[in-house]
Structures are given as structure tokens and as C-alpha cells.
Amino acid sequence: MPQGDHIELHRKRHGYRPDYFERKRKKDAREVHKRSAFAQKALGIKGKMFARKRYAEKAVMKKTLAMHSEKTKRRKVEDNVQEGAVPAYLLDRDETTRAKVLSNTIKQKRKEKAGKWEVPLPKVRPIAEDEMFRVIRSGKRKTKQWKRMVTKATFVGPGFTRKPPKYERFIRPSGLRFTKAHVTHPELKCTLNLEIIGVKKNPNGPMYTSLGVMTKGTVIEVNVSELGLVTPAGKVVWGKYAQVTNNPENDGCINAVLLV
């Protein structure tokens, strides 16, 4: 039988030693001093480990003490007045928060004039011409190579008609033409499917802007009349800029973030 079991067996048969409880009490009282001596004398890694353990113990102890003394502590009554006051007719309705009124129209107009924009993606990977266009051979012997086909997503606009095929230098395939973009409002974190009005600027060059090519980082203009925004002067806002955030030719859709 293990030693501890002998002691237990003895206790069961004869009860505790007469001085057991006193000795236990005194030993426990000495523990405090022993612990303190150890904490002061322990050096090196041993000391650090002990210090960490002791700190955690002290934190828990403080919390329980605070909890117990809460009953006797006097506190000011907290006002549970919430934010976002609404009138009585809106109280039982939870409405999705809508975009707030434009407050910086003047700043935007100035920026637009200067051509400078604070955009979420300031730097984009430059795209080489041979990645953007694919050479199309034409002619009876397929030796002429002046035609190019665009391999990225494009926007052409509702009134677009192709030039006569004989004179068309840049071909924009209809499979890569997009009219709508998934636009995310950065503050409301909601994504809406909005119509594209036009391509404002493609960072790879003015030629791509005029072709209507949309790559990552392109600034496009979208129709936001759904949002019901009104300028301080009372006019309804129906177009806003957004910047494309994905590679539409890989994904098959255009994701953009609204520039507010």
C-alpha cells in the first residue's frame, strides 16, 4: 500500500492526531512568510516564472475582493440613455441606416478640377500593352497585324455602335462588356448593384480611359439614385465615383468601393 494510504487508513481507524489541527494551522500561517522569502530570494528563470504565476493570482484576488465589496460601495445612478434618438413612429421599426447627406461637395468639386483623388488604392500594378491587347491577324493571308482585341473588362455605354469591322482597330468583345458593378459603401458596409455611367480614369493611361477599359484601380462613375442622397442645397445626387477593387477579367464581375 502506498504511504498516503497508510496514513488515510490510520485516520479512518483512529481519527486525526490530537495536535493535527493546531499544527496545520500554524504551518499554514508560516506558508505566507515562506512564500514571501522565496519570492524575494528566487533568481533567474525560477524567479520569473514564480513572479508571473503570482501576478495572475493577485489579479484574480483583487477582482473577487472588488466584487464582494460592491454591495457596500455607493455609486451614482447610471443614465441608460441610448444614442440615436428616434421619434415615436420610428421606434418599433428597425430601418437600415442610409448614407448621410454629402457634406463635402465643394471639396469634391475642387478635387475633380485638379484631377487629384484620394483613392483607396493609390498604387496599382502597371499593365503592359501585350497583356492588355491580343494581336488579331487579318487579311487574306493573315499577315496583317494591326488589329487588337482587348482582353480586360470594358464599359461601352448604352448608345455604342461599332465602327465598320474593316476599320475597327480595337475590338471590345461583348462577353467582356459590363454594365453593372457591385459597389460597397465603405462606412455602411453594404454592397449594392449599381449601374455604371462611365469610366472616369484608368491609371494605366488615357488611351485605356477612352477605350473604357476597367482594370483594378480604375475610377468609374456609378448611378446612386437608389440611395436617395440629397446635397445641402436640396439637389438630388445621382452619380458618384467608385474605384474598382478586383480584377474583373478573372472574376467575371466588377467590385468597387464608393468614394465618399
Place this chain on the structure above:
Amino acid sequence: MASGNSVMCLLADPEGKPFGNPLYLPQNVGPSELNILVNNLQNNDEKFPYAFYVNDKELLGQLGAYLLENNVSVEQVLKIVCQPQAVFRVRPVTRCSATITGHTEAVLSVSFSPDGQHLASGSGDTTVRFWDLNTQTPLHTCKGHKNWVLCISWSPDGKQLVSGDKDGHISLWDPNDGKANGSPMNGHKKWITSLSWEPSHLQTPSRRFASASKDGDVRIWDSMLRKCVMCLTGHTLAVTCVKWSGEGLIYSSSQDCTIKVWETSQGKLIRELKGHGHWVNTLALSTEYVLRTGPYDYRTYQFSSSDEMKEAALTRYNAAKRDSPERLVSGSDDFTMFLWEPSINKHPKARMTGHQQLVNHVYFSPDGRWIASASFDKSVKLWNGSTGEFVATFRGHVGPVYQISWSADSRLLLSGSKDSTLKIWDMRTRKLREDLPGHADEVFSVDWSPDGKKVASGGKDRVLKLWMA
């Protein structure tokens, strides 16, 4: 040109009773000549302006021109309905004369006193503030509520203001010094949705008022005894609106799709008006404007005794009501409204459909001729006040329209919307009259002063805007 010919006409009043025998009138008479004629026929001491309607279309030019346009035969007797209009004319407000800051949270309700001398507003920062209209600055700040002040209401004699908050407490305030008349009265367990005073022709000085709450009861309080004298229970869901009618009945609308009619001496339920398919959001009475303004009209603001006030209120009430019973219109989340005559019948008189979203606010015009309804489908619709027929739609807002308010002469309608603009619509041309942008965020509450000179609006941008002509 048939200008020399004459046409047989029968002049009638809005209820259909003719003014006399049919007369032969030359075809080149216009509204001004008809005005003189009707005033003479009626032997009016004061010349009232009238508006003339033939087959519900307003007669603006000469009779002859109208006949030609609409191909009306001269063989039959032409019935011309004469609607008396208000003698005074309210000018539309065009500019924001002051933007007063003061509230630190959204302004939830604004209200002019019945005599037009004081302006009060309740807000989400738990205060009620009084504003000085002459200097357009804050006058008093009344602290006492512990949660958002949701509704405020002036007593019809203009001496007291009652406000209800989100905890269900109700406080009374004195507009002259901004002090509370005692501590807040408790009774309701959830927030107060609506407050309505007893009309002044039934009791002057105003003592009793009714309050509706989300917990489903309507309580009647006495402001002098400062306690709840009656509790009208019966609704199973929140009571959204309560109105004290001039006939001494209380109408309460609730989210349980019913409207209950109570009598006020013992608090018994008289009638229950069922018909709506979803929450009933709002109620309006045909005499509501007169009940709200009590004894005050555009001429008199001072009274020497409360008996005089009661007399004046009674005459105004009878003039507005004429002989027909009071009409009630209710707007609901089921996109429709019902027109009722509750003291007679528990079945609706007319069902007014047409809105494509829930109806948030309905309001009778001060003369009871029109009903205007504001809806979350961004439009305001105009209906005939006696029959409930659709008349016109006002489109222009780009966000849900929250509240509407009439000018005191019933010629102009004001609407405030979530898109932060207020718009004024003209009743004669049925078009937009003025566009009032300027608020930075949603407009929660609008009010036109009873003397017609100012408009106050408050909303989520925490400022109170005063607009003048």
C-alpha cells in the same frame, strides 16, 4: 364664340344643398363675379372668398371657357359647388430665417402653442426646450426627463405643455418660466407614443389629457390633481395614437389593427372599428386643427376670462363642424387608409388605397375639406375630406415622408422627409410651391404656426430651423 349666351346654373354648398333656385348666368362670368353673387345670396356681413367647383374641377377662368373645354351641354342645369375659403391668406415660407442650436441630440418633436406665441421642442437629449420667436434664440431648457422626450403637446388654452418620454413618465411645464409643475407622473410601463388634450370648448381651463403608450393602455390624467384618473385598457398591442374628439369621445389606434372608441365620463369602450390588416399608425379628426388651436384664431389672442375662451372655442368648433358628424381617418401599415364616421357607424365610410408603402401620418386640412397623407413611398397624397376620394399625388421627395402640416388657411401643405428637405405644396395648382433644403440630416418633425407666419422644423441634425416668408 358663345360668350353672349347664358347657361342655367344651380349654386350649391359643399354638402349639396342648393342656395336657391337655378339661375341664368351669362357665360362670361368668372370666379370674382360668382363670389359677389354668392355673398349677396347668402346675405353675408363679411365678404367671404369662395372657390367654385364644377364636377370636382375648380373653376378658374370664365364659365364659357370651361364649357368649351369640357364639352358640357348648356341644355342641362350646371351644378356649381361653392366652397368658402379662409378670409386670411397665408404666404408660403421661402427662407430659413434662423438655425438655432441647443439640443445635443436629435430633435424628436416641435410644436407651436395654440396662440402662436411660444415654440417648444422635445429631444433625445432628455430635455424640453422653449424658444423665443421674436429673437429666435433659446428661452428655457427644461430638465426632468431621464430618457428621450418622444412627444409634446400644448393645452388648447396655451397655458401648459405636457411631454412624454421613453420611460413612460409624463411631465407638465409652464411656458412662461420653463419650470415643471411638480415631478414627473408615472403610470405607464413603456414609452409614450401620443398625447392629446381635452378640447377647450368642453373644459376651460384645460385640465384633462390622454396619453397612449406602448404597453397598450390609454390613460386619462388630470393636470391639476396631477394624477391618473382613468385607465382605458383593451388594446392587446401598443397604442400608436390617441385623439380626444370634440364630441367628448376618445379614439385610440393600435398595432393590433383596431381603433377603439371610448367615452370619457366612465372610461367605457363604446365601439371598436375593425378593418385594417396591419398596424394602425396614425389618426386624424376633421376638426383636429380647431381643437388644437382652441379659442385662438387669426384675429384674437387675448381673452379676459376662461368663460369667454370657452365660448369662443365653442363657436369656432361649431363653425368648423357645420352639421355633419365628425370624421376620422386612420392610416396603417397595410398601405391603406379608412375614413370613418365613428359616432354613427362602426363600418368605414370609405377605403383610401393608392400608397405603395406604409402610411406614416394623416392630417385633415383646417377647414376639413382635404385629407393629406404622408407615406414611406416618398409621396404625399391628397384626398377629398368628406368622401375620401383620391384627388392628387405630390411627388418630389426622394426619401420616406415623415410628417405633414397644414397652413392655417388650408391653401398650403408642408411635408418633411427623411431626405432632409421640406416641401410646400399648393392646393390650388396641386403642384410643388417651395422647396426648403437646408437640414443636414433627416427631418423628424415639422409644424406651421397657427398665425401662419412661421414654420419650425427639427430633426436628426440637432438644430431647430425657423422658416419665414
